[in-house]
Amino acid sequence: MPDVAAVSESAAMPARSAAPIIRVDGITLRFGGVTALADVSFEIGASEIHAIIGPNGAGKSCTLNCLNGFNLPQQGRLFLREQEITGFAPHRIARLGVGRTFQGLQLFAGLSVVDNLLTGRHLHMKTGALEGFIYRGWAHAEELRERRRVEEIIDFLEIKNIRHKLVGSLSYGLRKRVDLGRALAMDPKVLLMDEPMAGMNLEEKEDIVRFVIDIREALDIPIVIVEHDMHVVMDIADRITVLDWGHVIARGNPQAIKSDPTVIKAYLGAEVRR
Amino acid sequence: MTLPGGVHAETYAQDRALIRTPWQWLWFAAFVAVLLLLPFLRPGGAVGIATVIGITLIAVLGLQLTSGCAGQINMGQSAFMGVGAYAAGALAVHLHWSFLMTIPIGGISAAVFGAVFGLAALRIKGFYLALTTIAAQYIFTFAMLKLPKEWFGQSEGLRMDPAVLGSFAFDTDNRIYYLVLAFAALMTYGAWGLMRSRTGRAFIAVRDNDNAAEVIGINVFYYKTLAFFIGAFYAGVAGALWAYYVRYVQADQFTLWLSVWYVGMLIVGGMGSILGAIVGTVVIRLLQELITVVGPQITDLLPTLGGQFVFAAMNMLLGGLIIVFVIFEPRGLVHRWNIVKESYRIWPFPH
Ligand SMILES: Nc1ncnc2c1ncn2[C@@H]1O[C@H](COP(=O)(O)OP(=O)(O)OP(=O)(O)O)[C@@H](O)[C@H]1O
Ligand SMILES: [Mg+2]
Numbered sequence: 001m002p003d004v005a006a007v008s009e010s011a012a013m014p015a016r017s018a019a020p021i022i023r024v025d026g027i028t029l030r031f032g033g034v035t036a037l038a039d040v041s042f043e044i045g046a047s048e049i050h051a052i053i054g055p056n057g058a059g060k061s062c063t064l065n066c067l068n069g070f071n072l073p074q075q076g077r078l079f080l081r082e083q084e085i086t087g088f089a090p091h092r093i094a095r096l097g098v099g100r101t102f103q104g105l106q107l108f109a110g111l112s113v114v115d116n117l118l119t120g121r122h123l124h125m126k127t128g129a130l131e132g133f134i135y136r137g138w139a140h141a142e143e144l145r146e147r148r149r150v151e152e153i154i155d156f157l158e159i160k161n162i163r164h165k166l167v168g169s170l171s172y173g174l175r176k177r178v179d180l181g182r183a184l185a186m187d188p189k190v191l192l193m194d195e196p197m198a199g200m201n202l203e204e205k206e207d208i209v210r211f212v213i214d215i216r217e218a219l220d221i222p223i224v225i226v227e228h229d230m231h232v233v234m235d236i237a238d239r240i241t242v243l244d245w246g247h248v249i250a251r252g253n254p255q256a257i258k259s260d261p262t263v264i265k266a267y268l269g270a271e272v273r274r
Numbered sequence: 275m276t277l278p279g280g281v282h283a284e285t286y287a288q289d290r291a292l293i294r295t296p297w298q299w300l301w302f303a304a305f306v307a308v309l310l311l312l313p314f315l316r317p318g319g320a321v322g323i324a325t326v327i328g329i330t331l332i333a334v335l336g337l338q339l340t341s342g343c344a345g346q347i348n349m350g351q352s353a354f355m356g357v358g359a360y361a362a363g364a365l366a367v368h369l370h371w372s373f374l375m376t377i378p379i380g381g382i383s384a385a386v387f388g389a390v391f392g393l394a395a396l397r398i399k400g401f402y403l404a405l406t407t408i409a410a411q412y413i414f415t416f417a418m419l420k421l422p423k424e425w426f427g428q429s430e431g432l433r434m435d436p437a438v439l440g441s442f443a444f445d446t447d448n449r450i451y452y453l454v455l456a457f458a459a460l461m462t463y464g465a466w467g468l469m470r471s472r473t474g475r476a477f478i479a480v481r482d483n484d485n486a487a488e489v490i491g492i493n494v495f496y497y498k499t500l501a502f503f504i505g506a507f508y509a510g511v512a513g514a515l516w517a518y519y520v521r522y523v524q525a526d527q528f529t530l531w532l533s534v535w536y537v538g539m540l541i542v543g544g545m546g547s548i549l550g551a552i553v554g555t556v557v558i559r560l561l562q563e564l565i566t567v568v569g570p571q572i573t574d575l576l577p578t579l580g581g582q583f584v585f586a587a588m589n590m591l592l593g594g595l596i597i598v599f600v601i602f603e604p605r606g607l608v609h610r611w612n613i614v615k616e617s618y619r620i621w622p623f624p625h
Binding site: 070090100109111118120122126127133134135139148182 | 287483546
């Protein structure tokens with residue numbers, strides 16, 4: 001996907017190996033008596049595909065929720081580049097360039113595919129209520145400009161023929177694509193994906209894998225991906241963090257994780273050793 | 275939104291246009307012509323009815339933006355209308371300001387009052403939000419009856435002179451009709467613009483999924499407040515026009531029942547669409563007019579029933595109609611019409 005703005009942005013960033021883009025520093029998150037996350041720390045480097053894995057209820061979604069401000073950890077701190085973002089409201093974190101897709105379906109059912117993606121451009125648009133009311137010149141020009149931008153994403157995700165459909169009428173697989181499109185429309189500098197392939201058939205999964213790899217290539221951004229399908233994870237992840245009962249029990253590259261005895265014991269079992 | 279058969283948007287601009295086919299233009303032109311010529315075509319009663327419909331439409335459009343589009347229940351639209359009427363009335367009566375000033379200020383006053391309830395909408399939803407907005411009704415009535423008599427006239431209300439522009443006074447039914455028509459056209463156009471631009475999408479995003487809205491950077495708190503602000507602004511403009519129409523403002527004119535009727539109009543027309551607000555307002559207002567015509571006739575025919583009973587019964591029928599819509603066609607007449615149109619277009623090849 002050609003994206004001049006995002007590429008030049010990343011060119012201005014320090015060299016690849018330098019400071020991490022995301023730093024999670026010892027976060028603990030409790031819901032009443034339940035400890036969802038216990039002293040979780042990890043770092044995410046520039047343009048890295050980082051998988052977070054773990055059994056159901058391990059705290060994967062909670063980790064993402066802390067990163068984009070839905071959950072406020074009782075302890076620990078979160079950083080985006082040098083900036084601390086602990087306690088920021090989600091829309092503020094979005095403004096800093098954190099895009100996110102959801103576990104399950106979280107689209108705007110009353111909007112068409114195009115309009116769902118255009119909501120993703122919200123932060124890049126300026127038309128306020130009064131200009132919208134008047135809807136002359138400026139507001140109209142902005143609509144057209146952003147529409148062109150959104151059409152690039154529609155091309156990339158191969159959803160041209162459904163662009164005017166209400167998302168409520170689409171198949172699950174297509175809706176997940178629209179979800180991804182909406183996050184991409186933000187021109188994110190980091191992309192968080194919560195189980196983007198859950199409930200998909202093999203073909204649909206392959207499409208998503210291809211998109212994830214292409215996004216990283218084109219935008220040169222780090223992608224944090226929560227995923228249960230171990231084959232996919234081992235294929236695309238540069239590094240993996242393994243959670244179990246809210247604890248980080250292992251981290252490393254796919255090779256190391258595959259052979260890590262704690263991981264095998266806690267989670268992977270015989271399946272991955274094959 | 276589906277395109278009429280055979281028409282494919284050449285450009286994105288066309289894609290976003292409201293009127294696309296020659297036929298649509300023709301209908302639109304005919305509709306505008308009828309509105310403009312109404313006082314000549316049907317002088318007398320029809321003009322008065324159309325004026326009230328125009329004023330009601332502005333209030334219902336506002337409610338559509340707050341409730342239908344942004345998903346924030348509002349049972350206080352009539353009170354917001356009252357705030358606009360009193361604000362415009364007081365400025366006109368005491369300071370002799372032009373309606374060109376008092377109507378927008380009436381709108382802003384109502385908007386500020388309404389936005390307070392938008393603040394509440396951050397914490398509460400649904401039923402409890404409905405209750406809170408009902409409180410607006412009581413606050414409004416209480417304040418208007420208790421504030422100093424020099425301001426709002428307490429129980430006597432405010433008597434107004436007609437709106438004047440230079441030496442031209444809007445003092446006949448026909449003249450006020452054109453004034454209301456101009457405002458109704460402007461506010462409808464504005465609502466359409468809002469809904470197809472960034473703000474409208476943000477409203478729908480907040481309505482459909484506020485978590486996902488936050489994640490793409492939409493400040494949900496701001497947009498909920500804005501939805502109340504804009505919706506109440508519409509109500510305030512409607513109220514100010516009402517003040518210039520009846521030339522008398524009193525708290526009793528703005529009841530909770532009116533707010534309930536407005537919600538009913540949205541339900542019948544269709545939640546979330548501007549056209550739905552128009553259709554719902556026109557249909558329900560005309561039915562209400564019908565009741566005032568048919569009611570006395572029934573009473574004449576069957577005097578034993580008594581006028582009170584006939585009116586109550588017919589209003590219950592109308593209320594029942596709304597309940598039927600809630601149950602069988604919750605998406606309203608406009609949605610039903612789209613389905614009919616769609617099946618007609620692909621006939622004889624159904625899915
Ligand atoms: N809002 C909440 N209130 C109470 N408990 C919660 C809340 N959100 C999450 N939890 C609990 O926190 C723990 C971690 O949940 P989380 O959703 O992060 O799991 P997960 O790793 O994403 O699991 P899955 O693979 O099923 O999605 C679970 O025990 C869950 O029940
Ligand atoms: Mg989860």
